[in-house]
Amino acid sequence: MSSGAATARWGRWRAPEADRRNAVHPGAWWLWALGLAVAASRTTNPLLLALVVAVSGYVVSARRTDAPWARSYLAFVKLGLLVIAVRVLFSTLLGSPIPGSHLLLTLPEVPLPQWAQGIRIGGPVTAEQLVFALYDGAKLAALLICVGAANALANPARLLKCLPGALYEVGVAVVVAMTFAPNMVADVARLRTARRLRGRPTGGIKAIAQIGLPVLEGALERSVAVAASMDARGYGRSADVPRAVRRTTTVCTLGGLLGVCAGSYGLLAAEGAGYGLPLLAAGLAAAVAGLRLGGRRSLRTRYRPDLFGARSWLVAGSGAAVAALMIWAGSVNPEALHPSVVPLVAPVLPLWPALAVAVGLLPAFVAPVPALAPAVTPVLKESS
Amino acid sequence: MIRFDAVSVTYDEAARPALQGVDLTVPEGELVLLVGPSGVGKSTLLGTVSGLVPHFTGGTLRGRVTVAGRDTRTHRPRELADVVGTVGQDPLAHFVTDTVEDELAYGMESLGLAPAVMRRRVEETLDLLGLAELRERPIATLSGGQRQRVAIGSVLTPHPKVLVLDEPTSALDPAAAEEVLAVLQRLVHDLGTTVLMAEHRLERVVQYADQVILLPGPGQAPVLGTPAEVMAVSPVHPPVVALGRLAGWEPLPLSVRDARRRAAALRERLADVPVPQPTAAPEPVLAPAPAPTPGGRKGWFRRSSAPAAVPAPPGATAAVDRLTVRRGRITALHEVGLTLAPGETVALMGRNGAGKSTLLSALVGLLEPTSGTVSVGGLTPYRTAPAELIRRVGLVPQEPRDLLYADTVAAECEAADADANAPAGTCRALVDELLPGVPDTAHPRDLSEGQRLALALALVLTGRPPLLLLDEPTRGLDYAAKARLVTVLQGLAAKGHTIVLATHDVELAAELAHRVVILADGETVADGPTAEVVVSSPAFAPQIAKILAPQHWLTVTQVREAL
Incomplete structure (x- = not known):
């Protein structure tokens, strides 16, 4: 009896099955992923970076659905590996300012004219420079993979639904545009099949050229049909807004964006630190006011908007915690996060930062479990 | 509810108007069917109601169209969105969002309805259309009938007074079509919605219509009347009407039920007449075209390196033996067997997703069997080079384009x-x-x-190719084009071609096929002479068979010849 009660109590805390009500807010997934990304950007320790990637990978595998966008994680992982490879290759070919003593090999150097001084092609390759390139590439790759994790976990259409009213219609256009890619892939498959039916080879440049035009035509026709359907269903209905309000909206939005740009520049450039912050703040405020006013033109209401509930806060909070802890660790013990390249030493996994990254695993336990996919997928029509 | 005042539409760069002299009124709460041969401007007429013609398509509209008192000249389609709901020919091109529930809510969101109202109407619509089970499903995973119902639901939620549908059942199997029509029937009866619908497959819809608008030919003025009046003169009509005209029944029956009541005398007259058997498959007179001489040696090697195909029965064009095709976790075909003789026409029937297209794909070598064998003219299709295969087997896909x-x-x-x-x-x-x-x-x-x-x-x-495969060939064809197709295919069969049709069109199968194979869930559930298989089946029997059952008459042509 007591064990039953214990199970019931445990059951209350277990993650529920995901449905529309309790789904984690897409914004929360992005905050979590950006937190991991900030943490990754603060270190070049390959062990910590691998840990960040492993954490994101575990959460993705535990909580992704089988929707089309959820398959993008692997693509981002591959992209990350490519980035590392390119970084190392460039370092090998073009040399590096890192002074090194472990000479691995010497490539034949291409003699360059006088005006190209400072650029080197070929020449000696040292272990230090390769390790430095590897660490640097790994950091970039980890950032990309974190973005990939957010992509895989957050439904892009739902995310765009959270945009302010003034931007909603742009958002719908973007979502419709995004459905293009999968449709075009399906078209290509269908037309390649049709080529085979006419007894022609399905590969080769000629085949691509002949398929290309019908695919583009099909995509265009579909977009016109969707546009007609959206128009007939009331897309773009707007309320009457006084002219003065419309003008103010434009001025606020444009002025605000300019302010944001100038302010960011000021913050980043060394000499403008004084005026950067206030300008940025003023710009943001004006832009927000512009969007608010712009929202008045829109009649739209929202059907069952995503709620930022307790589980969403936990997901977003875990990402923020990882970022904060890593920044703090970087100020306390920078050597642990940036293993020395010159002289070359083996990196060690620092205990506390590693534990901090592990906080990012929280969503794998608190986010609702996606429901199993329906077994039936009538896709066979497309094959013929 | 909808008024057309001397409406004509001329598209840019067109020599003559696509639509002319339309002057009629569609009353509130009626189901009005728009019929006519292809290319007479049915879609254009439907487009003028939602305002998409001319606001979206361009062209010039003369005259005036008013819907619920709003002039489409001054109201853009988006301003008519709360009174007119439109579903086009292809439901996939209609969807804006990615799940069923969001799709149902989309139109209401655009109109700015209150969240509580939206929630209530989505639930009501889910129940009305039987979509509750599917509410969270991505639209891409739905079947054809389900998609059509979602498309209709998505325009119903704003409670439009008028529903405009362009060929809502053409792409559906008979059962799914019934599903959609039952929903439309309910809307007209329970909610008083006015429905204006164009459809080629009159045998499915004409009995539900309150009125029929006939567009007799390009540029000719439309005729509005009760279904029986219009069908008596219409160039396009379903088999039940053809039989009624042949037997001189007055008033003309529109449904199988009406016709059966009248048919007692006809059945008696036909009782002693033997049902004409479809011509037996003739001797093969068609040899595969000779292989090209250059590279013939290479071809010889390639063929010999392919595994020995199944020992097909002597004289068979193609043989399928215990064929299983699995895709991912889904078994599309399970231990299907089929032998095709020269000159034979076989109709493959079954609901959407039953494996008809998969079987055709396997016959033409697009799919590798998971187990079992396929042989066409002694070759294994998926191991044969495309250039060689087109001499053995040809497939006309669902979308000929x-x-x-x-x-x-x-x-x-x-x-x-x-x-x-x-x-x-x-x-x-x-x-x-x-x-x-x-x-x-x-x-x-x-x-x-x-x-x-x-x-x-x-x-x-x-x-x-001795073997000719057609996937859903009558989609979008009017009766005249269909009759021509039937003649052409009969001619080809007489020359010795083996023809396999995958089709939902029971009337076409009745006209053409010597044999019908019914697939369900990837398995063969019936395989036999057309008359035997279809007469006993409620879903796959053609109208004439239903009217004259238990006699084995299938088509009006057969009856006409017998009388």
Whole structure:
């Protein structure tokens, strides 16, 4: 009896099955992923970076659905590996300012004219420079993979639904545009099949050229049909807004964006630190006011908007915690996060930062479990 | 509810109006059916109601169309969105969001309804259309009938007074079509919605209509009347009406039920007449075209390196033995067996997703069997080079346009001759034989559905394949184009071609097929002579069989010859 009660109590805390009500807010997934990304950007320790990637990978595998966008994680992982490879290759070919003593090999150097001084092609390759390139590439790759994790976990259409009213219609256009890619892939498959039916080879440049035009035509026709359907269903209905309000909206939005740009520049450039912050703040405020006013033109209401509930806060909070802890660790013990390249030493996994990254695993336990996919997928029509 | 005042529509750069002299009123709360041959402007007429013609398509609209008192001249489609709901021919092109529930809510969101109202209406609509189970499903995973119901639901939620539908059941199997029609029936009866719908498959819909608008020909003024009046004069009509006209029944029956009540005398007259058997499959007179001489040696090697195909029964065009095809976790076909004799026409039937297209794909070598064997003319299709295979088997896909790449009909024919190594002009001659009057210089996109099908059929026939496969050939064809297709295919069968049709069209199967194979969930559930298989089946019996059961009459032609 007591064990039953214990199970019931445990059951209350277990993650529920995901449905529309309790789904984690897409914004929360992005905050979590950006937190991991900030943490990754603060270190070049390959062990910590691998840990960040492993954490994101575990959460993705535990909580992704089988929707089309959820398959993008692997693509981002591959992209990350490519980035590392390119970084190392460039370092090998073009040399590096890192002074090194472990000479691995010497490539034949291409003699360059006088005006190209400072650029080197070929020449000696040292272990230090390769390790430095590897660490640097790994950091970039980890950032990309974190973005990939957010992509895989957050439904892009739902995310765009959270945009302010003034931007909603742009958002719908973007979502419709995004459905293009999968449709075009399906078209290509269908037309390649049709080529085979006419007894022609399905590969080769000629085949691509002949398929290309019908695919583009099909995509265009579909977009016109969707546009007609959206128009007939009331897309773009707007309320009457006084002219003065419309003008103010434009001025606020444009002025605000300019302010944001100038302010960011000021913050980043060394000499403008004084005026950067206030300008940025003023710009943001004006832009927000512009969007608010712009929202008045829109009649739209929202059907069952995503709620930022307790589980969403936990997901977003875990990402923020990882970022904060890593920044703090970087100020306390920078050597642990940036293993020395010159002289070359083996990196060690620092205990506390590693534990901090592990906080990012929280969503794998608190986010609702996606429901199993329906077994039936009538896709066979497309094959013929 | 909808008033047309002397409406005519002329598209830009068109020599004559697409629609002319439309002057009629569609009363509130009626189901009005729009009929007529292809190309008379049915879609244009529907478009004027939602305002998409001319606001979206361009062109000039003369006269005036008012819907619930709003003039479409001054109201753009988005301003009519709360009174008119439109569903086009292809439901996939209609969807804006990615799940069923969001799709149902989309129109209401655009109109700015309160969240509580939206929630209530979504739940009501889910129940009304039987979609509650599917509410969280991605639209991409739905079947054809489910998609059509979601499309209708998505325009119903804003509670429009008028529903405009363009061929809502053409792409559906008979059961799914019934589903959709039952929903429309309910809307008209329970909610008082006015429904205006165009449809080619009159045998499915005409009995539900309160009134029928007939567009007799291009540029001719429409005729509005009760279904029985209009059907008595209409050039397009379902088999039940053809039988009624033949037997001189007055008033004309529109449903199988009405006709059966009248048919007692006819059944008696026909009782002693033997039902004409479909002509027995003739001796093969068609040998595969000779292989091209250059590279013949290579071809010989390739063929010999392929595994020995199944020992097909002597004389068979193709044989399928215990064929299983699995895709991912889904078994699309399970231990299917089929032998096809020369000159035989076989109809493959079954609901959407039953495995018809998969079987055709396997026969034409697009799919590798998971287990079992397929042999066509002694070859294993998926191991045979495409250039060789087109001499053995040809498939006209569901969308004939997929087969066409060139800019003109002439270029398309030349390419087909080259592909099949046939003498120049072979394909062009075939096109003229199948459907005279297809211009050489026309772009394949500008052809009518029937012309495009004829062109695709000619391209496939250029290789003289003994086995011809057609996937859903009558989609979008009117009765005239369908009758022509039937004649063409009968001619081909008489020449010794084996023909396999995957189709939902029971009337077509009744006219053409010697044999019917019914698939369900990837398994063969029935395989036998057409009359035996379809007469006993409620879903697959043609109208004439239903009327004259238990006698084995299938088509009006048979009855006419017998009388």
